[in-house]
Amino acid sequence: MQRALNSQVKKTNRQHNLSRLQTLVARHETVLQTGASVTTGFADIDAYLTAHAGGGLPCGGLHEVAAETSADMAVALGFAHRLAARFLHHAAEDDVLLYGQTHAACRDGGQPYGPALAAHGLSPQKLVYLDGVSLADLLWAGEQALSCTSVACSLLTSSDSAPDFTHSRRLSLAARTAERPLLLALGNTGASAATTRWRIAALPHNGWQVRLEKLRLTHDTPPPTGGWAVYPHRTDVRVEKHDTHIMPLMRRAV
Amino acid sequence: MSAPLPPKPQEPLLTGRRIIALWFPHWAAETSRADYDVTQPFALIDMHKNAQRLVALNDVAGQAGLYPAMTLPDARALLPDMQTAMADPQDAAARLQKCAYWLQRYTPWIGEDTPLETADGLTDYGLLLDISGCAHLFGGERALLEDMAARLATYRDGRSITLRAAIAGSIGAAWGLARFAPSDLTIVPEGQDAEAVLPLPPAALRLSAPHIDLCQRLGLDTIAQLARFPRADLTRRFGPIPVLRLEQALGQAGESLNPYLPPPQFQAHKNLPQGITQIEALATLIGGLCAALAEQLQEAGQGAQRIDLTLTRSDNAVMALSLPLAHPSADAAHMLRLFEERLTRLSGGLDAGFGVEQLRLVAARTAPIIAPQENIGLSGRLRKAAPMAALGGLYDRLVSRLGANVVVRPVPHASYIPERAVRFASVLEAQQSDDDVASIIDPATRPLFMLCAPEPIEVIAEIPEGAPYRFRWRRVLYEVTAAYGPERIAPEWWRGLTGESLSHHNRRTRDYYRVEDMQGHRFWLYRDGLYDRETDKPRWFMHGVFP
Numbered sequence: 192m193q194r195a196l197n198s199q200v201k202k203t204n205r206q207h208n209l210s211r212l213q214t215l216v217a218r219h220e221t222v223l224q225t226g227a228s229v230t231t232g233f234a235d236i237d238a239y240l241t242a243h244a245g246g247g248l249p250c251g252g253l254h255e256v257a258a259e260t261s262a263d264m265a266v267a268l269g270f271a272h273r274l275a276a277r278f279l280h281h282a283a284e285d286d287v288l289l290y291g292q293t294h295a296a297c298r299d300g301g302q303p304y305g306p307a308l309a310a311h312g313l314s315p316q317k318l319v320y321l322d323g324v325s326l327a328d329l330l331w332a333g334e335q336a337l338s339c340t341s342v343a344c345s346l347l348t349s350s351d352s353a354p355d356f357t358h359s360r361r362l363s364l365a366a367r368t369a370e371r372p373l374l375l376a377l378g379n380t381g382a383s384a385a386t387t388r389w390r391i392a393a394l395p396h397n398g399w400q401v402r403l404e405k406l407r408l409t410h411d412t413p414p415p416t417g418g419w420a421v422y423p424h425r426t427d428v429r430v431e432k433h434d435t436h437i438m439p440l441m442r443r444a445v
Numbered sequence: 446m447s448a449p450l451p452p453k454p455q456e457p458l459l460t461g462r463r464i465i466a467l468w469f470p471h472w473a474a475e476t477s478r479a480d481y482d483v484t485q486p487f488a489l490i491d492m493h494k495n496a497q498r499l500v501a502l503n504d505v506a507g508q509a510g511l512y513p514a515m516t517l518p519d520a521r522a523l524l525p526d527m528q529t530a531m532a533d534p535q536d537a538a539a540r541l542q543k544c545a546y547w548l549q550r551y552t553p554w555i556g557e558d559t560p561l562e563t564a565d566g567l568t569d570y571g572l573l574l575d576i577s578g579c580a581h582l583f584g585g586e587r588a589l590l591e592d593m594a595a596r597l598a599t600y601r602d603g604r605s606i607t608l609r610a611a612i613a614g615s616i617g618a619a620w621g622l623a624r625f626a627p628s629d630l631t632i633v634p635e636g637q638d639a640e641a642v643l644p645l646p647p648a649a650l651r652l653s654a655p656h657i658d659l660c661q662r663l664g665l666d667t668i669a670q671l672a673r674f675p676r677a678d679l680t681r682r683f684g685p686i687p688v689l690r691l692e693q694a695l696g697q698a699g700e701s702l703n704p705y706l707p708p709p710q711f712q713a714h715k716n717l718p719q720g721i722t723q724i725e726a727l728a729t730l731i732g733g734l735c736a737a738l739a740e741q742l743q744e745a746g747q748g749a750q751r752i753d754l755t756l757t758r759s760d761n762a763v764m765a766l767s768l769p770l771a772h773p774s775a776d777a778a779h780m781l782r783l784f785e786e787r788l789t790r791l792s793g794g795l796d797a798g799f800g801v802e803q804l805r806l807v808a809a810r811t812a813p814i815i816a817p818q819e820n821i822g823l824s825g826r827l828r829k830a831a832p833m834a835a836l837g838g839l840y841d842r843l844v845s846r847l848g849a850n851v852v853v854r855p856v857p858h859a860s861y862i863p864e865r866a867v868r869f870a871s872v873l874e875a876q877q878s879d880d881d882v883a884s885i886i887d888p889a890t891r892p893l894f895m896l897c898a899p900e901p902i903e904v905i906a907e908i909p910e911g912a913p914y915r916f917r918w919r920r921v922l923y924e925v926t927a928a929y930g931p932e933r934i935a936p937e938w939w940r941g942l943t944g945e946s947l948s949h950h951n952r953r954t955r956d957y958y959r960v961e962d963m964q965g966h967r968f969w970l971y972r973d974g975l976y977d978r979e980t981d982k983p984r985w986f987m988h989g990v991f992p
Contacts, residue, residue, distance in 0.1 A: 262921070262964070262966055263966070265893075265894060265966065265967075265990040265991065265992050266965075266966070266992050268893070268894065268992055269893060269991075269992020270992070272893065272992065287836065297897065298897070300894050300990065301892075301894035301895045301896040301897060301989060301990065302869075302894065302895055302897060303855070303893065303894060303895075304863075304867065304891055304892060304893060304894060304895040304989060305855035305856075305857055305866070305867035306857065306863075306866050306867060306886045306888055306891045307888050307889075307891035307892055307893045308855075308888070308893070309888040310888035310889040310891070310893075311893060311992075315854075315855045315856075315857060315867070316854075318854055318855060319840075319852065319853075319854055319872055320852075320853050320854060320855065320869065321843070321847065321851055321852060321853075322850070322851050322852075322853055322869060323851065324847055324851060328846065328847055331846070332843055332847070335839060335842050335843065336839060339835050339836065339838065339839040340835045341835040341836045341839070342836075342839065392964075392965075393964055393965035393966045393967075394965045395926065395961065395963070395964070395965040396927075396961075396965070397961075397965075397967070398965060399992075423992075424889075
């Protein structure tokens with residue numbers, strides 16, 4: 192009798208401990224969103240983020256933007272630039288964007304082109320560019336930028352090697368503590384402690400296929416597996432206006 | 446002396462140096478602070494050998510028969526109403542140094558004279574200037590010397606300064622000629638130092654008083670007579686120094702100039718009793734120096750824009766680190782962090798050898814700091830550092846680790862040639878004001894990413910002057926589904942006219958197309974050269990990618 196009672200107590204204790212641990216793990220896994228956040232400017236994505244992530248992308252966090260294939264690196268960077276522009280608009284007027292590239296990213300994807308930045312909502316005057324560094328230096332620079340109050344956002348690009356989980360965890364914690372965003376645009380992805388991870392592919396007719404692969408803000412509804420098809424330049428009035436006066440010389444159906 | 450044998454003729458060292466020796470015979474008197482009538486005799490007096498003696502005279506007093514080292518009563522007997530003042534040798538030396546800095550308008554390399562042991566403690570005031578490669582800037586050596594003499598004549602307002610000068614190929618020759626040549630301004634043509642020096646008296650060899658005495662007793666009146674003796678005999682009789690001086694004057698032995706350098710205004714240094722090799726210990730010492738320097742800077746309200754660290758090893762090797770700063774800073778912790786960053790990244794580590802014995806930290810360039818006013822009443826938000834200061838700190842850290850040519854910002858440039866429309870400038874350079882050069886290009890028609898150099902691609906086009914149909918870039922075949930263009934960009938013809946050579950990619954007209962492939966990747970490519978007008982086989986290049 193006594194033994195049965197003891198085992199009953201033990202069982203209850205174990206269940207209690209288990210549920211306590213589960214809550215603890217859940218709390219650690221989920222990044223509680225307290226600080227400011229920004230929207231992406233795409234209605235579908237924003238609707239999902241509003242419903243499940245408390246209003247948008249948190250400013251204090253590490254966000255990864257990955258390319259579907261190596262050829263999609265340019266579109267992935269385009270999306271990352273768009274997020275960076277949103278973060279920059281949210282920040283103070285004099286704040287800058289730190290944009291760093293590894294040697295490989297520089298060689299494969301080219302350098303950011305000043306005259307085109309305006310079409311993506313960025314001002315060339317606000318750009319500080321690291322022209323080809325090693326991955327370790329790139330991540331170091333990102334950490335330094337997080338500790339600087341006048342850097343609105345850092346965007347780090349590596350087309351070949353990716354940071355490992357330790358790097359990712361360290362940067363993620365630093366970004367959350369500093370309440371400033373850090374964007375990583377990657378050709379390859381590994382284990383990561385990022386708050387969000389996006390995967391981007393090109394779509395015909397100026398479109399992007401945007402998938403939200405990971406969201407450490409919620410546990411209930413996973414993001415749609417197919418992602419969203421967005422057409423950034425069609426929503427952008429300035430680009431529409433410019434595009435109209437250039438006549439397409441040739442447009443073939445394939 | 447033994448039988449005079451002609452010495453083995455030695456070839457003069459052809460160094461190509463040109464040295465000016467300046468001699469101010471009446472420097473102390475002429476530049477004295479005492480207020481006197483320049484047309485009347487004047488002398489500076491000092492106590493020497495238990496008597497008041499004249500140590501410096503002006504020209505008028507010299508002509509009246511006075512001479513240095515004369516006692517004051519003797520001088521008074523000759524000229525009862527002579528004006529006098531107490532001598533101040535330190536002040537005169539300081540004025541000479543000031544004059545040396547002023548002479549840096551002619552050459553940066555100005556040295557002090559060899560200190561000379563003269564009888565009766567009189568001081569000789571002269572300067573040495575290395576003008577190798579400088580004379581042509583002033584229209585030749587003669588013009589330079591005359592310009593210098595004219596300016597020195599009015600250097601101290603109201604009083605002219607007596608000057609004798611000589612230009613020669615060696616310090617020794619110039620020194621002797623300035624003092625003993627017949628004319629006030631002497632220029633010796635290159636390679637003829639020996640001929641010019643030989644007729645001068647032995648005193649022109651910078652000899653000490655006992656040696657000059659000895660020459661007189663031996664009946665040697667000119668350097669030529671002295672130079673005829675074998676050097677070994679001379680060494681036995683005079684010792685090594687006069688022989689060295691002789692060879693230096695004849696241009697057969699080298700000699701270096703000890704330049705005056707303006708002392709830095711802000712500096713901190715530490716001499717160690719024993720060399721240290723550990724980087725950690727060095728970092729601690731550098732931290733101390735940074736704190737001392739920062740304190741000096743803060744007191745003066747200045748911030749350092751460039752800091753130079755010099756480490757002297759026990760084997761006298763000197764290591765120098767120079768640190769540029771984005772914004773003037775007087776923050777010791779910031780400086781130390783930058784140095785630590787730099788020290789840990791020195792290629793192969795810091796080679797401390799047998800130990801570093803001296804550390805010197807100098808603020809080489811400074812600018813005033815305007816202390817930012819703190820905002821009052823920001824209770825809710827964290828108080829933010831002044832944006833420029835915060836960014837400056839970040840730039841410094843990035844530059845000191847990654848290099849100034851890596852941390853850059855785009856600067857627009859007014860050009861239609863795409864790769865010329867922007868250049869990267871270091872963040873340490875002052876940001877240029879935003880003019881409207883960027884607005885000449887429509888940003889939407891330009892790719893967000895531009896390849897570092899246009900890459901050749903293989904293109905199949907429907908017609909030679911038409912848009913591409915399919916192309917191969919980096920060994921991948923792309924099928925074009927849509928093309929916009931062409932946007933025709935002509936080369937900048939005016940560059941060819943002004944003598945600038947056109948770069949390889951800037952000789953022909955380019956037709957740019959924006960194309961999209963089947964998967965939706967977008968590219969910016971161009972045909973180099975107009976078909977049939979500029980070339981028969983136009984080549985294609987990939988220049989950028991659109992997101």
